[in-house]
Amino acid sequence: MSRHFDAIIIGTGQAGPALAARLAAAGMTVAIIERHKFGGTCVNTGCIPTKTLVASAYAAHAARRGAEYGFAVNGEVRVDMKRVKARKDEVSGGSNKGVEEWLRGLTNCTVIQGHARFQTSHTVVVNDEVLQADKVFINVGGRASVPAMPGIQDVPFLTNSSMMDVDFLPEHLVIVGGSYIGLEFGQMYRRFGSEVTIVEMGSRLIGREDEDISEGVRQILEAEGIQIRLNAKCISFAKRDGRIAVGTECNEGGASEVLGTHVLLAVGRTPNTNDLGLDRAGVATDERGYIVVDDQLQTNVPGIWALGDCNGRGAFTHTSYNDYEIVADNLMNGDHRRVSDRIQTYALYTDPPLGRCGMTDAEIRKSGRAALVAKHPMSRVGRAVEKGETQGFIKISVDAETKHILGAAILGTGGDEVVHVLLDVMYARAPYTVVQRAMHIHPTVAEFLPTVLSNVEPVS
Numbered sequence: 001m002s003r004h005f006d007a008i009i010i011g012t013g014q015a016g017p018a019l020a021a022r023l024a025a026a027g028m029t030v031a032i033i034e035r036h037k038f039g040g041t042c043v044n045t046g047c048i049p050t051k052t053l054v055a056s057a058y059a060a061h062a063a064r065r066g067a068e069y070g071f072a073v074n075g076e077v078r079v080d081m082k083r084v085k086a087r088k089d090e091v092s093g094g095s096n097k098g099v100e101e102w103l104r105g106l107t108n109c110t111v112i113q114g115h116a117r118f119q120t121s122h123t124v125v126v127n128d129e130v131l132q133a134d135k136v137f138i139n140v141g142g143r144a145s146v147p148a149m150p151g152i153q154d155v156p157f158l159t160n161s162s163m164m165d166v167d168f169l170p171e172h173l174v175i176v177g178g179s180y181i182g183l184e185f186g187q188m189y190r191r192f193g194s195e196v197t198i199v200e201m202g203s204r205l206i207g208r209e210d211e212d213i214s215e216g217v218r219q220i221l222e223a224e225g226i227q228i229r230l231n232a233k234c235i236s237f238a239k240r241d242g243r244i245a246v247g248t249e250c251n252e253g254g255a256s257e258v259l260g261t262h263v264l265l266a267v268g269r270t271p272n273t274n275d276l277g278l279d280r281a282g283v284a285t286d287e288r289g290y291i292v293v294d295d296q297l298q299t300n301v302p303g304i305w306a307l308g309d310c311n312g313r314g315a316f317t318h319t320s321y322n323d324y325e326i327v328a329d330n331l332m333n334g335d336h337r338r339v340s341d342r343i344q345t346y347a348l349y350t351d352p353p354l355g356r357c358g359m360t361d362a363e364i365r366k367s368g369r370a371a372l373v374a375k376h377p378m379s380r381v382g383r384a385v386e387k388g389e390t391q392g393f394i395k396i397s398v399d400a401e402t403k404h405i406l407g408a409a410i411l412g413t414g415g416d417e418v419v420h421v422l423l424d425v426m427y428a429r430a431p432y433t434v435v436q437r438a439m440h441i442h443p444t445v446a447e448f449l450p451t452v453l454s455n456v457e458p459v460s
Ligand SMILES: Cc1cc2nc3c(=O)[nH]c(=O)nc-3n(C[C@H](O)[C@H](O)[C@H](O)COP(=O)(O)OP(=O)(O)OC[C@H]3O[C@@H](n4cnc5c(N)ncnc54)[C@H](O)[C@@H]3O)c2cc1C
Pocket: 010, 011, 012, 013, 014, 015, 016, 033, 034, 035, 036, 037, 038, 039, 040, 041, 042, 043, 045, 046, 047, 048, 050, 051, 114, 115, 116, 117, 139, 140, 141, 142, 160, 181, 272, 275, 276, 307, 308, 309, 310, 314, 315, 316, 317, 318, 319, 320, 349
């Protein structure tokens, strides 16, 4: 016996719940299945808890800088990790509860807890129950990758998930991976009071970014006392005198080791597609396990879609939510929305943050377009000076012929918000001169965008 639904949704990440609500509101019967925590990565082990922790770290850092702003704190600023975690748990737990209550309250929607696996292309088994539907939506997300690095199984290590249980201050946290997740944890734990070393295989941090951005971020982190080991081509692990030795070079030798009390692995993500029965459904994946989808997020099997991180077309909450909008609008409104219509954008939540949209310098060079670029240090942005947060710069590239904005990076206070000014002009397909001639509010970081854009010059 199987239960029939109009739609089955596997996973309650950033696309599934909104899709369930939209389909159910249209009168379709929907089953949504979650094997672990409602809300998925962003809500429980990703964006929401980490940004809550980043806020605690920012407050501690600001308190330590009190003298610069004209106030004194009686005694040393010490962080109570149990209270930091409790605050994080309250914010993250509230979202998790909100998603569950929302789903359980939906008319036409059945919430099932358990691990879902395909039995055939349109039947799914969960808790020994067989569910059947014409439409199946996969929103299973991903998890921290644990590559087979020498010694990794011999030492205890943390991932972004187990970091959520940490309610103590690691004496020396060694973070393997100098990209977005590693850098956010690195700065926050340094500000909580840990010694922090970041070990990165590549020759620079956040290797996908422009070199000046990698360098700017490195300077910001090193100024706070974070140790950075680049070019760690051969990373290995061993227990040593109650600590964990992280080897960073291919030649053996004590000098190339970092001795820490705790290790966090932040070396990439793996899609949760290996235990989903995709072979029985006939759904194709690529060599890294990502589900292959077309521009409208349909898999190779008619009636099965894949949304969010598991399709390899984005790795952010906003890309997953946008996947939901594309699928829902195309299905329900007869729209023709496509993944390729969206413009790359994201933030790195170090302090100051990096807001990014459009192409990197390397992507612009590869596209062969004639570009003009303008760069402006945050030390010459009034609002940043007033706030005492002058690290970083604004960089904007435009097309010399069409005058369209090609890409922007705002590494500086408010960068994650300000970048939207440029992003929306890109969506409007308007020339950069629209922003150049706009009157913005004083004093803001955004008020400098017209000035910056008045100084675009050919790329040297
Ligand atoms: C530390 C960290 C910080 C991040 N910070 C940001 C940020 O600041 N901004 C941002 O945009 N993005 C951030 N991200 C990325 C963001 O969290 C993800 O891109 C986002 O959660 C989208 O995920 P998703 O919708 O693909 O699925 P997920 O949120 O991963 O959810 C998938 C769900 O499916 C469930 N599931 C999996 N397999 C099955 C199965 N077989 N049966 C039933 N259920 C199943 C899982 O339990 C999970 O609940 C961060 C990620 C990490 C790790």
